[in-house]
Amino acid sequence: MDLSAITRPVGRLVATAQNGLEVLRYGGLETGAVPSPFQIIESVPMYRLRRYFPPDTRRGTTPTGPPVLMVHPMMMSADMWDVTRDDGAVGILHKAGIDPWVIDFGSPDKIEGGMQRTLADHVVALSEAIDTVKTVTGRDVHLAGYSQGGMFAYQTAAYRRSKDLASIVAFGAPVDTLAALPMNLPASLAPAAADFMADHVFSRIDIPGWLARTGFQMLDPIKTAQSRLEFLLQLHDREALLPREQQRRFLASEGWIAWSGPAISELLKQFIAHNRMMTGGFAIHGDLVTLSDIDCPVLAVIGEVDDIGQPASVRGIKRAAPRADAYEFLIRAGHFGLVVGSKAATQTWPTVAEWVRWLDGGGTMPEGVTPMALQPAQHTESGVSITSRLAHSTAAATEMALSVARSAAGALVTANRSARTLAVETARTLPRLARLGQVNDHTRISLGRIMSEQAHEAPKGEALLFDGRVHTYEAVDRRVNNVVRGLIEVGVRQGTRVAVLMETRPSALVAIAALSRLGAVAVLVPPDGDLAAAVRLGAATEIIADPSHLDAARRLDMRVLVLGGGESRDLHLPEDADVVDMEQIDPDLVDLPGWYRPNPGLARDLAFIAFSTVSGDVVARQITNYRWALSAFGTASAANLSRSDTVYCLTPLHHQSGLLVSLSGAVVGGARIALSRGPRPDRFVQEIRQYGVTVVTYTWAMLREVIDDPGFSLTGNHPVRLFIGSGMPAGLWKRVVEVFEPANVVEFFATTDGQAVLANVSGAKIGSKGRPLPGGGEVALAAYDPEDNLILEDERGFIRRAEANEVGVLLAHPRGPVDPLASVKRGVFAPADTWVSTEYLFRRDEDGDYWLVDNRAAVIHTARGPVFAATVNDAVGRLGAVDMAVTYKVDVDGQTVAVTALALCPGGSIPSADLSEALADLPVGNAPDIVHVVADMTLTATYRPLAGPLQKQGLPKASRNAWYRDPDTNRYKRLTAAVRTEIAGSR
Structure with missing residues (x-):
């Protein structure tokens, strides 16, 4: 009888029992492994900085290799870099001659105040650690981060503008989070869900370590179950289990730490709901940061079957950081397998070591590392699916069946994507239109009221961006209320007309909102206009000015209230000056009178007075709260504004477009308002990326100042999706959408009384004013x-x-x-x-x-019939060389001649054949008699081209850039002196 048939199963059973008992008692098998040696270089409440394999200072030896600082995600222990000494990250890098460092954020639930940590706290701490490594080693630092640690690496590099960084290595670190979400969740629904979780769940709770572990495992339940089954089936074979035991214990229990609620909320809100790793404009302790400031080399390690850091999301770094040289290294691994395990030991870490040596000048580019290709901007929602992860663990035969399932699922996703997007947009837009439809004369509605509502709904939400800083709704609302108390203290009451003479800055916005909240009327005086005429027409009895406009305000015969101005506010006022420094009023000492009710304004009440110039005369435009609401709700609906948007206010706040479109649309939409100092080409691109601008407002030819500037350059990714405003010339419109592709233009037309509002929401027809705004008249x-x-x-x-x-x-x-x-x-x-x-x-x-x-009064009546200026301007504006066009009349000896002046783009020219073709078949009216090119055009303060200065010059002179319409052929020919004389005498 073969006794082995009996003893072998018994021995296996005994070994299983012994090993199982050890696992139950100690949490795992004793491997005899010892951690790699390290020294704590710096220890502060936020982190400890480890230096692995520290130099032996007694012998005077120092490592020759470049330093690599490794960053763990918040929910995972810093020990992840040393799970096994021989096959772990720090050990492999050390053997390769690299100097490994690790930042250890610790377990926040065991540190005083740790569960109140934010994402910004981690970024600032990592930045400080980089300074320390640089100081100790004297060398630039290679920053390596896994998963969320990789996100920290990117964010810190942007925060520092790559200072002292040799490169960034990110392992499975999502950047474009909406490009491919875990479990193939739809990107169209993620922002709303993330916002809800951030505001209503993780604002109240934290995540303990066990829950972080469970959540991580549930993201890949198949592999988790497979690993546990394999462990149980091999429990009898200690030698087979020991090589992977350290990794198993780390993932099963030891590697997980708590995660603070504020940090989770910030992650969900900034980087999932608003996807600000891609758009820019995320806040680090009040400073606005964008990944486009990264200019050091980047290596993204990508797992083909990584469901958490999905390839499409990880590759977003190429678009988000256009100034960085981005490379990728693709391996067939899941999320954790990128940094721990056999593939990490044999592929990831040797490649990282080669990467560091290559950049340090001592090697060649690692095999398998390739320049990253630019990914499409659209979110396809086609990330690593459940079928892909199943296929990674099943036989090749099953792969074929699952491939069919994948294709079917993809078709279903494509078919339903537009329906989901429409549903989300409708859910956002309908309540706004419904509220607008309910407004009547007695409805209480105003700018101040809507700002109060936003502050109540999202007090910590980001409201205002200016000069690289961010201000929350709560802070802005508090400042508005303080200014209201100051106004009450100096005697301003409901209905009082107060002139506002301020440059576009936060204090101007606050002043306008405070007057609205008080129920007073803000008379928006143009700083570059006739101040005395504007104040007289607006019937203002007081004037609020900032320090830079104080001297101009004092020349008017009224009391001046000074507000804002920043840190330096030495006003140098004589004792008898009729000036009140509002900043010296303590709002806490102001008793509110019995008559005061915040936001008392009714729809019928006058809210603002703005000004425009008609034929050289200043004209006052009265704007009621209803007119304001129509524009504000209409803009928010037409542009589909949400809390994910940042509206860049290029137009001054004293201009109707700045007030009614930029500021008010953003307030109603809950979007962030980014105030600018005007269309400055040197700051435009930097600010749209720094602020994460998604919507840019304009008026007339304002954007010409930017994109036609010789120094303008837009390379790589940009976050802009819309330009909204009114009056953009057709030629400029074409150039804007070409330069900022895939951004669109939403062109508005609104009468000054707000009774008629049109909007070209689709942007498909360049030059069209669109259709009546839903909810409007x-x-x-x-x-x-x-x-x-x-x-x-x-x-x-x-x-x-x-x-x-x-x-x-x-x-x-x-x-x-x-x-x-x-x-x-x-x-x-x-x-x-x-x-x-x-x-x-x-x-x-x-x-x-x-x-x-x-305009009905501006139609040019010639002997051939009417010439309509806007129709002609649109037609010639579509010629690629045309920058702007104006059409006007010139009276010669009792005859009317229609003239069109063209300003060309730099280097542009107009063949007469193209001109004839453009004006051959106008939809209405007749073509002009003469067309000529001018060097430039006079623009108003709102960037509207003026015809008046050209009219005064009379008939254009004969030149190679002037043409007349030949009545016999209806074609345009060169205007000669003889023909000009004939026209002057006969028409």
Whole structure:
């Protein structure tokens, strides 16, 4: 009888029992492994800085290798870099001649105040550790981070602008978090879910170590179950288990630490809900940071079957940091396998060592490391799926079946993606439109009220960005309330008209909001205009100024209230000066009077007075709270603004567009407001990346100052998705969307009284004003005869509606108060109905989109028929060489000549054939008599090109850049002196 048949199973059973008892008693098998030696170089409450294999100072030896500082994720112990001495990161790097350092954030639940740590605390701590390593070694540091530690590495490098960094090595570190989420979660739903979890869950709880471990394992439940089953089946074979026992114990229990709630909330809000690793504008202790400031080399180690740091997400670093030389190293491994285990020991860490030596000048580029290709910007939601992870652990035959399943799932995702996106946008937009639709004369609504609501809903939300700093809604709201108390102290009451003379900065925004909250009227005085005329027209009794405008304000015969100005505020005022320094008023000592109610403004109440210049005269534009609400809610809806957006306010706050579109749209949408000091080409690109700007506001040709500047350069990724404003010339529009692809333009048209609002939301038709804004007032086109300047009637005596592509006068069905100066018409389309004539001429194309034709009073009447300036300008503006165009009339000997002036892009030229083609088939009206090129155009303070200075010059002179329309051929030919004389004498 073979006794081995009996003893072998018994021995196996006994070995299983012995090993199992050891695991139950001690948590694992005793391996005899000892940790690698290290020295604590620095110990502070936030972290301890370890230097592994420290030099023997007694012998005077120092390591010759470059330093590598390794960063662990928050939920994982710093011991992850030394799970096994021979096969762990620090051991392999040391043997390769590298100087390994590790930052240890410790377990926050065991440190006083640790569970209140934020992401910013970790970034600042890591930056301090880099300084220490640099000081001790005297060499630039290679920063290596795993998973969230890699995110810390990127964020710290951006925070430091790559100072003292030799390179960044990131292992499975997500950058474009919405490109591919774990478990193939849809990117369209992630922001709302992450915002909810951040605001309502992790603002109240923390994650203990055991829960972090469980969550990590549940992200790959198949592999977790597989590993446990393999361990149980091999429990009898101690020798087979020992090589991987340290790794198993680390993942099963020892490697996990607690995670503070504030840090989780910040991670969810900034880097998942708002994806600010990609867009920029994330805050580190009040400073705004962008990955585009990274300019040191980057190596991204990518796992083919990594479900947490999915390849599409990790590769986002290429777009997020366009100035960095980005490389990748792809291995067939999951998330943890990138840094611990057999593949890490044989592939990852030898490659990292070669990378460091290569950059240090002592080697060649590691095999398998390749330049990273630029990934598409769109989120495809096609990351590593469950089927991919199953395929990694199953047989090749099963791979084929799962591939079919993957394809089917992908088709389903594609089919449903647009529906999900539409649902999310609708859920955001409908409540705004519904609220706007409920506004009547007696509705309490105002800028101050909406800002209060936002501060109540998201007190810690980021509201205002300026000069690289961030201010929360809570801080801004508190400052507004303090200024309200100051205004009450100096006697300002509800209804008082107060002029605001300030440059665009936070104090100006606060002053405007405080006047709104008080129920006073903000008279928005243009600093570069006729101050005395504006103050007189606005009937202001007080003026608020910042220190830079104090001297100008004091020249007016009224009391001056000085607000803001930063840290240096030495006003140097004489004792008899009628000036009040608002900053010297202690708001806590101001008793609120019985009449004060915050945000008392009704929709019908006057809220603001803005100014424009018409034919050289200053004209006051009264803006009610209803007019404000229409623009604010309409902008937020048309641009689909949310808390994920940052609105870059290029337009000054005293301008209607700056107030009604930029500021107010952002406030209603809950977006961040980034105030600028104007369209400065040297700061534009830097600020859109630093702030993470997603929406840029403009007026007329403002963006020309930026993209036509010789020093302008936009390389790599940018976060902008929309430009919103009004009056952008067609040629500039084309250049903007080409330069900032895939960003779009949302062009608005709004009358000064707000009764008619149009918006080109799709941006598909360059030059179109779009369609009536949902939630706004009803508009209609009244048929119009431009020859006789008459609105046409039908056989019953009512106004006839214009047909498609027929010129008509834009009428608006009034909602709310009607401007006393408005042209009101009754009995228009039905008995006793009321409409307001905007006096603008439009045409509506077959699709229902509106196109501006001209102002009714500005139509050029020539012997050939009417010439419509806007139609001509749009047509020639589509020529690639044209920067801007203006069309105007010149009267010569009783005859009217229509002239179009062109400003060309740098280096541009216009062949006469292209000009003839562009003006051959205008949708309405006639082509101009003369077209000529001018060196430049005079622009208003709002960047609107002026025709007046050109009109004064009379007929253009004959030149190679001037053409006339030949009446016989309807083609444009060179304007000669003889032809010019003929035109001057006969037309």
